[in-house]
Amino acid sequence: MITVTINEKDIELEKPVTILEAARQGGITIPTLCYFEGLEKFGGCRLCLVEVEKLPKLQTACTVMVTDGMVVRTETDTIVKARRAMLEFLLINHPLDCPYCDKAGECDLQDLVALYGPDSGRFAEGKRQHPESFDDPIIVRNMERCVNCKRCVRMCEGVQGDSAITVTGRGSHSFIEPFSGGRYDCEYCGNCLTVCPVGAIMSRLHRHSYRPWFVEKEIESLCGFCGVGCSMVLQMRENTILRTIPRMDLGINKGLLCAKGRFGYDLVESSKRLTAPLVRKNGKLVPVSWDEALGTVAEKLGDIKGMNGGGLIAGIASARCTNEANYVFQRFFRETLLSNNIDSIARSFYIPAQNYLEGIFGQGVTANLISGIGNSDAVVIAGGDPTKINPVLGLQIRAAARKGARVISLSDSEGLKRFGSSQLISSAGSENILYGAVVRMLMEGSDVPGKNKALDEALQKLDAPKDKDVESRTGVSVADIGKAVDELKSAKNVSIVLGPDVLLRDGMRGLFLMASMIYLTDARVYLLSERPNEQGLADVGCLPDTLAGGRPVELSSFREKYEQEMGYAVPEKAGMGLFEMVEAMEKGSIKAAYVMGDNPVFNMPSSHRVRNAFKALEFLVVQDAFMTETAQMADVVLPAAIWSEKDGTFVNLERRIQRLHKAKNSVGGLEDWKIIVKIAGLMGSKMSFGSAKEIWEEICKASHLYGSLSYEDLESDKALWPYKGEPLRSGEAAVEVPEDHGTAPEVVVYADRSLFHSGSFSRYSAALNSIQSEPYAMMHSDLAGRIGVKDGDKVRITSGNSSLELVSMINDEIRDGSLRVPNVFEGVCVMSLIDYEPDDSSAINVQRTSGLKVEKA
Amino acid sequence: MSRKVRKEGYPSTRSELLGALHTKQYDEGWLSQDGLKAVSDDLNVPAAAVKGVATFYHMYHNEPMGRNVIQICTNVACMIMGAESLVDLLKKEYGLEPGGTTDDKRFTLVIMECIGACGTAPAMLVNDDFHENLDEKNIIEILNGYK
Amino acid sequence: MDTFLLKNINTPGSADISVYKKSGGYKSLKKALKMKPEDIIDEVKRAGLRGRGGAGFPTGMKWDFASRDKNFPKYLLCNADEGEPGTFKDRPILEKDPHLLIEGMAISAHALQAEQGYIYLRAEYPAAKKILEDAIDQAYEDGILGEGIMGSKTNFDLAVHRGAGAYICGEETALIESIEGKRGQPRLKPPFPVNVGAWGKPTIVNNVETLSNLPLIIEIGADAYSKIGNPDCPGPKLYSVSGFVNKPGVYELPMGTSLKDIIYDHCGGIKNGGNLKAVIPGGISTPILPPDKIDCQMDFVSLPKCGSMLGSGAVMVFDESVCLVKVAARAMYFFEHESCGKCTPCREGTGWLRNILERIENGLGRRGDVELILEVASNISGKTFCPLGDGAAGMVLSFIKHFSDEFDEHIENKKCSVN
Numbered sequence A: 001m002i003t004v005t006i007n008e009k010d011i012e013l014e015k016p017v018t019i020l021e022a023a024r025q026g027g028i029t030i031p032t033l034c035y036f037e038g039l040e041k042f043g044g045c046r047l048c049l050v051e052v053e054k055l056p057k058l059q060t061a062c063t064v065m066v067t068d069g070m071v072v073r074t075e076t077d078t079i080v081k082a083r084r085a086m087l088e089f090l091l092i093n094h095p096l097d098c099p100y101c102d103k104a105g106e107c108d109l110q111d112l113v114a115l116y117g118p119d120s121g122r123f124a125e126g127k128r129q130h131p132e133s134f135d136d137p138i139i140v141r142n143m144e145r146c147v148n149c150k151r152c153v154r155m156c157e158g159v160q161g162d163s164a165i166t167v168t169g170r171g172s173h174s175f176i177e178p179f180s181g182g183r184y185d186c187e188y189c190g191n192c193l194t195v196c197p198v199g200a201i202m203s204r205l206h207r208h209s210y211r212p213w214f215v216e217k218e219i220e221s222l223c224g225f226c227g228v229g230c231s232m233v234l235q236m237r238e239n240t241i242l243r244t245i246p247r248m249d250l251g252i253n254k255g256l257l258c259a260k261g262r263f264g265y266d267l268v269e270s271s272k273r274l275t276a277p278l279v280r281k282n283g284k285l286v287p288v289s290w291d292e293a294l295g296t297v298a299e300k301l302g303d304i305k306g307m308n309g310g311g312l313i314a315g316i317a318s319a320r321c322t323n324e325a326n327y328v329f330q331r332f333f334r335e336t337l338l339s340n341n342i343d344s345i346a347r348s349f350y351i352p353a354q355n356y357l358e359g360i361f362g363q364g365v366t367a368n369l370i371s372g373i374g375n376s377d378a379v380v381i382a383g384g385d386p387t388k389i390n391p392v393l394g395l396q397i398r399a400a401a402r403k404g405a406r407v408i409s410l411s412d413s414e415g416l417k418r419f420g421s422s423q424l425i426s427s428a429g430s431e432n433i434l435y436g437a438v439v440r441m442l443m444e445g446s447d448v449p450g451k452n453k454a455l456d457e458a459l460q461k462l463d464a465p466k467d468k469d470v471e472s473r474t475g476v477s478v479a480d481i482g483k484a485v486d487e488l489k490s491a492k493n494v495s496i497v498l499g500p501d502v503l504l505r506d507g508m509r510g511l512f513l514m515a516s517m518i519y520l521t522d523a524r525v526y527l528l529s530e531r532p533n534e535q536g537l538a539d540v541g542c543l544p545d546t547l548a549g550g551r552p553v554e555l556s557s558f559r560e561k562y563e564q565e566m567g568y569a570v571p572e573k574a575g576m577g578l579f580e581m582v583e584a585m586e587k588g589s590i591k592a593a594y595v596m597g598d599n600p601v602f603n604m605p606s607s608h609r610v611r612n613a614f615k616a617l618e619f620l621v622v623q624d625a626f627m628t629e630t631a632q633m634a635d636v637v638l639p640a641a642i643w644s645e646k647d648g649t650f651v652n653l654e655r656r657i658q659r660l661h662k663a664k665n666s667v668g669g670l671e672d673w674k675i676i677v678k679i680a681g682l683m684g685s686k687m688s689f690g691s692a693k694e695i696w697e698e699i700c701k702a703s704h705l706y707g708s709l710s711y712e713d714l715e716s717d718k719a720l721w722p723y724k725g726e727p728l729r730s731g732e733a734a735v736e737v738p739e740d741h742g743t744a745p746e747v748v749v750y751a752d753r754s755l756f757h758s759g760s761f762s763r764y765s766a767a768l769n770s771i772q773s774e775p776y777a778m779m780h781s782d783l784a785g786r787i788g789v790k791d792g793d794k795v796r797i798t799s800g801n802s803s804l805e806l807v808s809m810i811n812d813e814i815r816d817g818s819l820r821v822p823n824v825f826e827g828v829c830v831m832s833l834i835d836y837e838p839d840d841s842s843a844i845n846v847q848r849t850s851g852l853k854v855e856k857a
Numbered sequence B: 001m002s003r004k005v006r007k008e009g010y011p012s013t014r015s016e017l018l019g020a021l022h023t024k025q026y027d028e029g030w031l032s033q034d035g036l037k038a039v040s041d042d043l044n045v046p047a048a049a050v051k052g053v054a055t056f057y058h059m060y061h062n063e064p065m066g067r068n069v070i071q072i073c074t075n076v077a078c079m080i081m082g083a084e085s086l087v088d089l090l091k092k093e094y095g096l097e098p099g100g101t102t103d104d105k106r107f108t109l110v111i112m113e114c115i116g117a118c119g120t121a122p123a124m125l126v127n128d129d130f131h132e133n134l135d136e137k138n139i140i141e142i143l144n145g146y147k
Numbered sequence C: 001m002d003t004f005l006l007k008n009i010n011t012p013g014s015a016d017i018s019v020y021k022k023s024g025g026y027k028s029l030k031k032a033l034k035m036k037p038e039d040i041i042d043e044v045k046r047a048g049l050r051g052r053g054g055a056g057f058p059t060g061m062k063w064d065f066a067s068r069d070k071n072f073p074k075y076l077l078c079n080a081d082e083g084e085p086g087t088f089k090d091r092p093i094l095e096k097d098p099h100l101l102i103e104g105m106a107i108s109a110h111a112l113q114a115e116q117g118y119i120y121l122r123a124e125y126p127a128a129k130k131i132l133e134d135a136i137d138q139a140y141e142d143g144i145l146g147e148g149i150m151g152s153k154t155n156f157d158l159a160v161h162r163g164a165g166a167y168i169c170g171e172e173t174a175l176i177e178s179i180e181g182k183r184g185q186p187r188l189k190p191p192f193p194v195n196v197g198a199w200g201k202p203t204i205v206n207n208v209e210t211l212s213n214l215p216l217i218i219e220i221g222a223d224a225y226s227k228i229g230n231p232d233c234p235g236p237k238l239y240s241v242s243g244f245v246n247k248p249g250v251y252e253l254p255m256g257t258s259l260k261d262i263i264y265d266h267c268g269g270i271k272n273g274g275n276l277k278a279v280i281p282g283g284i285s286t287p288i289l290p291p292d293k294i295d296c297q298m299d300f301v302s303l304p305k306c307g308s309m310l311g312s313g314a315v316m317v318f319d320e321s322v323c324l325v326k327v328a329a330r331a332m333y334f335f336e337h338e339s340c341g342k343c344t345p346c347r348e349g350t351g352w353l354r355n356i357l358e359r360i361e362n363g364l365g366r367r368g369d370v371e372l373i374l375e376v377a378s379n380i381s382g383k384t385f386c387p388l389g390d391g392a393a394g395m396v397l398s399f400i401k402h403f404s405d406e407f408d409e410h411i412e413n414k415k416c417s418v419n
């Protein structure tokens, strides 16, 4: 126990902390400016100077650690004078333009001067001048206001790890700048905006549009873009979001956000939002009343169901919709339409990967705390760049690296370039071989672990590639792989982070090898999740073969129990999965589809084929906020409320159940579950819910996974399932060794997962578009050289019978042979180039291109 | 016996940054944005951090320089020995302002803080050469030797 | 007195290892290598050597702290940044007698069990870079550097790290940042460099002159060494003298030689028979003294009693033709230019003071300006992150303390009476 006396008050402390922290614990305020919790200690502004007995000079409270018996004073005349002097110094070069500075009202400098003076300035000469920079669409820099606290740089370097800004110059000519001096070339996390205490670095999005005191209410909610589920606060005035900010003390992100979360909020207010239901009449979609639209849907679906039962109808649920919406959706399908044909785009990776791993290791194996990554001593990355797909999870990897963890990348991960100890980047399409080599080397010199019989046997049968094949087929040296494997072997606490390409490109073989790696290193596994509620989709039963809580549809005992508990019957036969649905549409055995909150004709591979399949439908309903490619084909379009316009819950990739709070009303859109409940009602269902909360209560009944968590429990920020952190069932699945597919073609097309976009959803955010508004074909300069294009030249990519013309973007940080095109922008659907085909031994589909041609356009 | 660490050997590559910037400046005369980017790529040090370093140190030039860089000290010891009149002279003779470059790109004038020649003041460095005990006559003679 | 530090500099080819050896060079190293590290540290402590970089910290004590830290590797950094205006004492060693420094560093490295050393050389000394590197090459060839130096079990590698023009990098933690390839801003202390220094390892930073004293201490022993000069801070001292004396230059004299002797005996008095107006004894970060203080002895203990500091021992002599307002303004320009920008009072205060001083110098001073200077300077003093700001404030405060008339005169007459 340490006792310090601050202003005659004794403060007891468990462990040594700074004087500042001790004072705060004792309820004593010491003014600070350069201090920011969580950033590296700095001690530059000198505002927190205090007197410490026995020390001749004033000390900075923010840096000096307390010792037992220390006597500190924080409000003597000397200190007050020093404080005023520091503020006077800060003001001599400050423009004092508070009347039109957006920071006024929440500016630390302004507040400090108001508290401590000086009340007039004595500096007579001209102030340092620096033009305000509007070079950037999102961030405006006013360096005359900068107080050189370096909080932004410490954030950018030390926490975000982007190191995009720096202090340039020296002394009073120091300014904060990005490398270009103008526009930022950065991750646009905007975390510098959070920490800037004055109006020096600010968001341009709401410039001069409001004052902090215009904020009428603050709604704590969640980001709606990816599967991390960052907490954020929506600052509202009337029905408008003024801005989104993180809260430092809350959530997984503890004050951090990524570009999407911070700036993408404007899509809610996009002028492209659908505001009225549309029904196709004489080939054209025309606005109609809700009654007419819903009546049409009920009637058509009723007709088709009448023809041959619900099996003729397909339902596509959404990982952007809440648990509540998805639960109601599947209940509507099962109860009213008598169909188990319910699936989602999460079928591409998240769901099958999780099923597979749970089959081997037990249910809940992927439920690991994101913060755990930060404490690992080795992190393996495969199948996608975590810093792009789940940026705030990516920060945990950077944090681990900073603490000395070995970061081993088995796939392109530019975002970890400066953090990785080994970047084993195989030539495009040969990842399988690399993974195989890693697994083989991990086994060398030791017996199989003996904890999982099925895996042990499978591993002994593994036909792993020989050293010389590895080098020739992957281009990665065996010595490098060996070094990485040694690092892995000596690590005690391994995290393995898997992205979609592990399955999309490498199929079952990829998953098997990853499972082996997890097994051999006894690792925690994380599945990257591109959308906010992929886990929730599965949890609430938006699956053709599984009900909420993971109960298999086809087991009659489960079905009966379910019927007793829930009061509605479930069709006996498992329904179709996403890809089967498409085939069935082609064959005519599916005649109608209901798509809620997704854009399958754009987001699914073989998009031409999918489009034709949808065309063949007799009836298509799309419920969405925007006129997506899929909505354009619909017979009825129902405008939906999104994200900040609704209540409900999301489950993130670590299975944290979090509340989404309604902050504003939708102009014209209705909450997803309300629409479905209404249609169900028109079709005779007794389903009736008055609020999202009531649905949640039913979900908790349906899914024992969630225990009896109430909405109130969810606010506690600690709701994770399996609720007690234990796997619910152990794995028992037999494990096959999938075949080696050999090496892929020379050029492989990938959907580029940009840090600034999130599927086709974010294309409606003007802010995100201003960061990245154009589609591109990203390639290594070697590939560019082979096809004779320079950066910015047009290239034509042809595959099968589709072709895209794109501007080339040369990036030597990605591997030669990979061609990356974002699947975001209207009219540029990279999924039209990529086909899917079933992976031999399973119902899982992998992505391939056929007859790919890349040339200068 | 040659050992692992010699001359520019450091426990971390980041430490090579100052030297790499000197080399770049030596090769190209100044540190352009492209030059900084190249150093950043070479050393895998963030470009912004490279810029932060390049602008902190006074002897890195972030603007194009003339062929010969006159670095004249005007700190106290040189000032009291007449450095200011030499600066004035350079203006008269070559039209050189502190920080400026002659039109023919022959000279750039940089004002230096103490260069450690106070006992032989006033003094200057032209490129890498020390010239001490300057006066209004010899400075022009010396500079005439730089084309 | 016999010179030691400068004894070779006038010998032709003094930078060559063979010349150095001929005058007895590297004998002390040979002797030291046979001594136990802790015995050398003890010897240095008993010798009473204090750091010559400016702060005068007892070298033996610093080494003791470092050697108690059992974290390896350790680094030995030689501070050859010599940035304090008025100072040019390390330059002769660097340019004329590099092997003296190398020998001193090798002895220190053995004592400290530091296997890697760097000489942080200011970029303003381009010639020294080549000379030092050539000397280091020779030392490697001769087995004086590298693995098992001079046949011992001690390893020592040495390299030159070139700065790039920043006075603050003479401050030891800024120097470490700079060696790590960063902007040279001082670091928080604690942890102190002796525990957590360059690359996070125990690091010893010593000045060129300090390290060059090692061969002498080993050669003659602590007892004889401690009898040179002032017994409270003994040893030979390099004084660099500039300004209005007849024979400016670097003088090696026993520590504690009086300012008067330096100016009038060794340097031949005031130039052209002029009158002494003021003298700065230790570089422009040290307070200026009026003529009545020149009996003061030039060492770490005597000068503070006379109201100044030894600093780097850079004596700057001003005769009556010099306008001290102008000197103060130029000196303040230097501090503003060199302030690293990390802390508020130094970053903003030095510029403000320079503004006021310049306007006084230019005849635009206002009534109250002297008081304003006093206040601004005392608002800097004692509140900065590192001593640079203190030096700036102390400098101007001393000018006003002793020469306020000259400031008042400028303000009253709206012009300078000297120029």
Ligand SMILES: Cc1cc2nc3c(=O)[nH]c(=O)nc-3n(C[C@H](O)[C@H](O)[C@H](O)COP(=O)(O)O)c2cc1C
Pocket: C050, C051, C052, C053, C054, C055, C056, C057, C059, C079, C080, C081, C082, C083, C084, C167, C168, C169, C170, C171, C172, C173, C205, C206, C207, C208, C210, C211, C386, C387, C388
């Ligand atoms: C602003 C500032 C500048 C300094 N410049 C130098 C310098 O140029 N050379 C030097 O040896 N010490 C300089 N020092 C002192 C160093 O911080 C440090 O005390 C010294 O290198 C220690 O070596 P010593 O004990 O051998 O003197 C400076 C200190 C400060 C605060």
Ligand code: SF4
Pocket: C168, C186, C338, C339, C340, C341, C342, C343, C344, C346, C347, C384, C385, C386, C387, C388, C389, C390
């Ligand atoms: S006193 Fe402050 S601003 Fe000045 S050099 Fe030291 S740390 Fe930098």
Ligand code: FES
Pocket: A031, A032, A033, A034, A035, A042, A043, A044, A045, A046, A047, A048, A049, A060, A061, A062, A063
């Ligand atoms: S808050 Fe302590 S120095 Fe800035």
